[in-house]
Amino acid sequence: MIEPNMATMLAFITSDANIDQQLLQRTFYNAVARSFNRISVDGDTSTNDMAVLLANGASNTSKIEYGTPEYQIFTEALVLVTTELAKMIARDGEGATKLIEIAVNGATSEDEALKIARSVANSNLVKTAIHGEDANWGRIIAAIGYSGIDLDPEFIELSLNTHPVLRKKYQIVIDEEVVQKSLKEKDILLSIDLGRGSETARFWTCDLTRDYVSINANYRS
Amino acid sequence: MIEPNMATMLAFITSDANIDQQLLQRTFYNAVARSFNRISVDGDTSTNDMAVLLANGASNTSKIEYGTPEYQIFTEALVLVTTELAKMIARDGEGATKLIEIAVNGATSEDEALKIARSVANSNLVKTAIHGEDANWGRIIAAIGYSGIDLDPEFIELSLNTHPVLRKKYQIVIDEEVVQKSLKEKDILLSIDLGRGSETARFWTCDLTRDYVSINANYRS
Helix, strand or coil: CCCCCCCCCEEEEEECCCECHHHHHHHHHHHHHCCHHHECCCCCCCCCCEEEEEECCCCCCCCECCCCHHHHHHHHHHHHHHHHHHHHHHHCCCCCCCEEEEEEEEECCHHHHHHHHHHHHCCHHHHHHHHCCCCCHHHHHHHHHCCCCCCCHHHCEEEECCEEEEECCCEECCCHHHHHHHCCCCEEEEEEECCCCCEEEEEEEECCCHHHHHHHHCCCC | CCCCCCCCCEEEEEECCCECHHHHHHHHHHHHHCCHHHECCCCCCCCCCEEEEEECCCCCCCCECCCCHHHHHHHHHHHHHHHHHHHHHHHCCCCCCCEEEEEEEEECCHHHHHHHHHHHHCCHHHHHHHHCCCCCHHHHHHHHHCCCCCCCHHHCEEEECCEEEEECCCEECCCHHHHHHHCCCCEEEEEEECCCCCEEEEEEEECCCHHHHHHHHCCCC
């Protein structure tokens, strides 16, 4: 039961940054949107997540103002922290053996990229294929296809663990032996390029295993 | 990989009815919409379904016309056949041990009822709970909650295998022993009443099992 949309996670982050409360809240909201709200174990939204960020200003530096280089550094550090925490949750999903990152590029909007990433991340067939260390990339393409985004498949490019699989105009370029071997890693990267824009989104999930079923079917016995 | 939206099923149905081709097509389309397109094993849309209905008129009765009692009988028979075939597919899902029917009533539209039924049907947590014969009705309520339909939970009623679980105004009336025992059946009925309209939808799925994972992770080895 993990797909925070702020729904079974409690995250507490502290900082000694000197920063205005409203700016901190906005910055944190954006960081959470791109980290904790971009992971899914099974698509079942969890029921009581929260994330809290406290900054007490004890650094005694001058105040961090929006748009400054200091703000940029603070934001990047915050996104790094929330993203690493979020990935730890996905990696620790019930019965999981692998962390799967889905990176969607070339979208016309971030929302479009996110819808496609989420569709692939929540596909039981993709997640069982990765569990089986099987380069069944057709399942990824199918999940893109039923995402609800109307797009031209001719422009889709796909790589698994940085090894090219599919290039524009339906060119299948996979070296199955190389890809299959790379799927033995614990960290799997699915890169999808839609070839129609410049927007991107990343999303993290885990493989679907027999242990996931055991844990969720028999947790009371 | 089963969730026809006319996507890995080939269905051929024959009839000796004497009926106009256009009316037959329309009737069949409606029957398919409420049967084959209302089942899901894992939410992964299958890729090459089709359904064909042939009627050769060999019955030598007079032509079946829209709106007549004969048309009504023909339609009901057709929906019965397609529904029974669809249920056989869901029951036969990879690794499945149980057929789950989700009946949604009291909706403001059929589309609303269908969205909620589909959300519950595709919840891995609901499907593993049913596999574990566990009356974890909170997972059903959660899947209704994240269906995307904005509704007031106060009016939701829920029963499992016709045994009341939840009544309006959050009254929990479940007799856990009785319900738990009934979940040992092979056919499971989840009845949801939204308490805000008169529209309905039914949807069928199966439980999620360790064998589902084995079949889809290791089918090439």
